[in-house]
Amino acid sequence: xxxxxxxxxxxxxxxxxxxxxxxxxxxxxxxxxxxxxxxxxxxxxxxxxxxxxxxxxxxxxxxxxxxxxxxxxxxxxxxxxxxxxxxxxxxxxxxxxxxxxxxxxxxxxxxxx
Amino acid sequence: xxxxxxxxxxxxxxxxxxxxxxxxxxxxxxxxxxxxxxxxxxxxxxxxxxxxxxxxxxxxxxxxxxxxxxxxxxxxxxxxxxxxxxxxxxxxxxxxxxxxxxxxxxxxxxxxxxx
Numbered sequence: 001x002x003x004x005x006x007x008x009x010x011x012x013x014x015x016x017x018x019x020x021x022x023x024x025x026x027x028x029x030x031x032x033x034x035x036x037x038x039x040x041x042x043x044x045x046x047x048x049x050x051x052x053x054x055x056x057x058x059x060x061x062x063x064x065x066x067x068x069x070x071x072x073x074x075x076x077x078x079x080x081x082x083x084x085x086x087x088x089x090x091x092x093x094x095x096x097x098x099x100x101x102x103x104x105x106x107x108x109x110x111x112x113x
Numbered sequence: 114x115x116x117x118x119x120x121x122x123x124x125x126x127x128x129x130x131x132x133x134x135x136x137x138x139x140x141x142x143x144x145x146x147x148x149x150x151x152x153x154x155x156x157x158x159x160x161x162x163x164x165x166x167x168x169x170x171x172x173x174x175x176x177x178x179x180x181x182x183x184x185x186x187x188x189x190x191x192x193x194x195x196x197x198x199x200x201x202x203x204x205x206x207x208x209x210x211x212x213x214x215x216x217x218x219x220x221x222x223x224x225x226x227x228x
Binding site for chain 1: 154159
């Protein structure tokens with residue numbers, strides 16, 4: 001049981017480049033989330049997917065798109081990266097009996113030059 | 114507007130002593146509160162939670178206290194151990210369960226437990 005996995009672990013982009021952050025969970029969870037963590041800001045929700053086939057905006061969705069590919073996978077896309085998107089990105093999922101226990105992946109560290 | 118605030122960016126305590134981490138919130142609609150722990154280069158992990166119908170919840174060395182009138186909660190770790198050294202995030206939600214009840218996180222407190 002790998003839990004929540006994220007790829008890549010680290011990425012450097014130039015301004016204007018695009019990339020997709022991948023997230024997968026093997027816990028059969030219904031809901032998945034994307035957060036970003038910035039110094040002094042805590043974790044902020046970018047997008048979430050309550051169930052397969054649905055996605056909704058969180059607190060800071062601008063500049064991002066998401067795809068809930070299937071129940072296991074939830075990807076985050078940056079179409080045109082900006083330096084302000086330099087951050088650590090975490091994917092999380094929930095769906096067990098204790099709904100509030102979100103399980104987090106190890107994170108993707110993104111640097112946009 | 115920061116709805117969940119952790120005003121102490123860092124805290125240092127001696128091994129064996131008590132660690133007290135504090136969290137304040139502004140939204141009176143919050144009725145479920147959680148603490149997450151995060152080690153470097155890892156994702157946050159759930160530690161302990163409390164519902165607004167309680168004022169205390171205990172799990173081993175960890176106890177969370179909730180003061181609704183003051184909109185304040187605290188996490189007590191007794192006794193503190195070097196392995197407790199991590200960043201601790203407070204989080205809150207309007208509750209009721211369900212994926213659409215999004216967590217609002219504080220900015221975190223870095224706890225260092227000195228041997």
